[in-house]
Amino acid sequence: MTKKIVLRDDEMPTQWYNVVPDLPGGLQPPLDPETKQPITPEKLGRVFPMSILEQEMSTDRMIDIPEEVLDILKIWRPSPLVRATNLEKALGTKAKIFFKNEGVSPVGSHKPNSAVAQAYYNKIEGVKRITTETGAGQWGSALSFATSKFGIECKVYMVRVSFDQKPYRKSIMQTFGGTVVASPSNETNIGRSILEKMPDTPGSLGIAISEALEDAATREDTKYALGSVLNHVVLHQSIIGLEAKKQMEIAGETPDVIIGCCGGGSNFAGLAVPYVPDYLEGKKIRFVGTEPASCPSITSGVLAYDFGDVAQSTPLMYMYTLGHDFIPPGIHAGGLRYHGMAPIVSAMVREKMVEPMKLHQLECFEAGVLFAKTEGIIPAPETCHAIRGAIVEATRDLNEPKTILFNFSGHGLIDMGSYDRFYNGELHNYDYPEEEILKSMANLPKI
Numbered sequence: 001m002t003k004k005i006v007l008r009d010d011e012m013p014t015q016w017y018n019v020v021p022d023l024p025g026g027l028q029p030p031l032d033p034e035t036k037q038p039i040t041p042e043k044l045g046r047v048f049p050m051s052i053l054e055q056e057m058s059t060d061r062m063i064d065i066p067e068e069v070l071d072i073l074k075i076w077r078p079s080p081l082v083r084a085t086n087l088e089k090a091l092g093t094k095a096k097i098f099f100k101n102e103g104v105s106p107v108g109s110h111k112p113n114s115a116v117a118q119a120y121y122n123k124i125e126g127v128k129r130i131t132t133e134t135g136a137g138q139w140g141s142a143l144s145f146a147t148s149k150f151g152i153e154c155k156v157y158m159v160r161v162s163f164d165q166k167p168y169r170k171s172i173m174q175t176f177g178g179t180v181v182a183s184p185s186n187e188t189n190i191g192r193s194i195l196e197k198m199p200d201t202p203g204s205l206g207i208a209i210s211e212a213l214e215d216a217a218t219r220e221d222t223k224y225a226l227g228s229v230l231n232h233v234v235l236h237q238s239i240i241g242l243e244a245k246k247q248m249e250i251a252g253e254t255p256d257v258i259i260g261c262c263g264g265g266s267n268f269a270g271l272a273v274p275y276v277p278d279y280l281e282g283k284k285i286r287f288v289g290t291e292p293a294s295c296p297s298i299t300s301g302v303l304a305y306d307f308g309d310v311a312q313s314t315p316l317m318y319m320y321t322l323g324h325d326f327i328p329p330g331i332h333a334g335g336l337r338y339h340g341m342a343p344i345v346s347a348m349v350r351e352k353m354v355e356p357m358k359l360h361q362l363e364c365f366e367a368g369v370l371f372a373k374t375e376g377i378i379p380a381p382e383t384c385h386a387i388r389g390a391i392v393e394a395t396r397d398l399n400e401p402k403t404i405l406f407n408f409s410g411h412g413l414i415d416m417g418s419y420d421r422f423y424n425g426e427l428h429n430y431d432y433p434e435e436e437i438l439k440s441m442a443n444l445p446k447i
């Protein structure tokens, strides 16, 4: 039995797949919060390069991957597809479990797939400097790596609490040439005004987004980049599923269930969307998106227009949301702590194509430890949610032969602090109180 299926460089996809024209029911356009009308490209053009905006709005099914982008992706792509035979054995299941290993990238997650493409399009439009925000540091690291490849400066606003608690993330960004400041910083108006009122604030992703956007909007040479949620990020991540599909064909398998963990939705969608045409042709494929019980946007949120950040500085997006001022509790799957869900994934949930699965963090860490012991790779805490989902599917009925494919979004070698807290019994399960979600929902913008 083949353990892993590895493609040659020249078998790598040369086009991305855009699912938008194939989505039943289509997508609602992003709105300008001032006019409540679809936002104009001119307005978005202040912070995004035009070629990225074209991809964001595109209804072309296949879009060429530029040669320069392919050359950089080849540093680690095509990524291996692995059959988790040892995990199957440990579970005693007849199910076949495959995972696509995105942990082999320079920063250990799927995020550079989009960072490299975004840095490239900024480069060809003459952008000299890119700003972004980062929570735990994964996206900041990916963008620092990508910008270094194109000689672009990268400025990362990193949430204060992570900046203080996770100094090695900062070192990774610095190694790739990124400049990192703790957010709120005294380098922006919004940062200064928050520091004046709350000098000891731990910061938040919302504040960091607002600072990065202000920085980009006020400098001629600077644009902004976002690491998940938006259509162009899902487009860039589709390379995961396109490769996986070829590899599954080589293995002689078709997946019955496709699973991914969902923060903003990009790694899950990246694996899942290339299978949407097969689904629409009537093939029986289930798409399962797993999320933490403490931040359950597709299980407990509503489908509505909402802001992408607390400071209400982004366009309104039509998505499943817990409310832009929802503050998720500090569970350790940092990358899954986002109040909203990609409009593409949201549309698939609405059409009942995606089944949401809500999981508690302790069962996810247990799954991660079993995976590490059996398959030998320590997963990121976010990825543990995908693994748990795969285990749930594989053990529903141990005798049911089925083929499961999940996305291994990243390794956890820089997350051992979270594992320490798990081993010390310092982590607890947490269901977010219904009332908190309702309170936050009451503040949704009125459309």
Ligand SMILES: *Cc1c(COP(=O)(O)O)cnc(C)c1O
Residues within 6 Å of the ligand: 109, 110, 111, 138, 139, 227, 228, 229, 261, 262, 263, 264, 265, 266, 267, 268, 335, 336, 380, 382, 383, 409, 410, 411
């Ligand atoms: C950022 C991140 C996620 C969540 O982001 P998505 O946009 O939902 O994919 C999941 N896993 C890892 C390892 C991450 O770094």
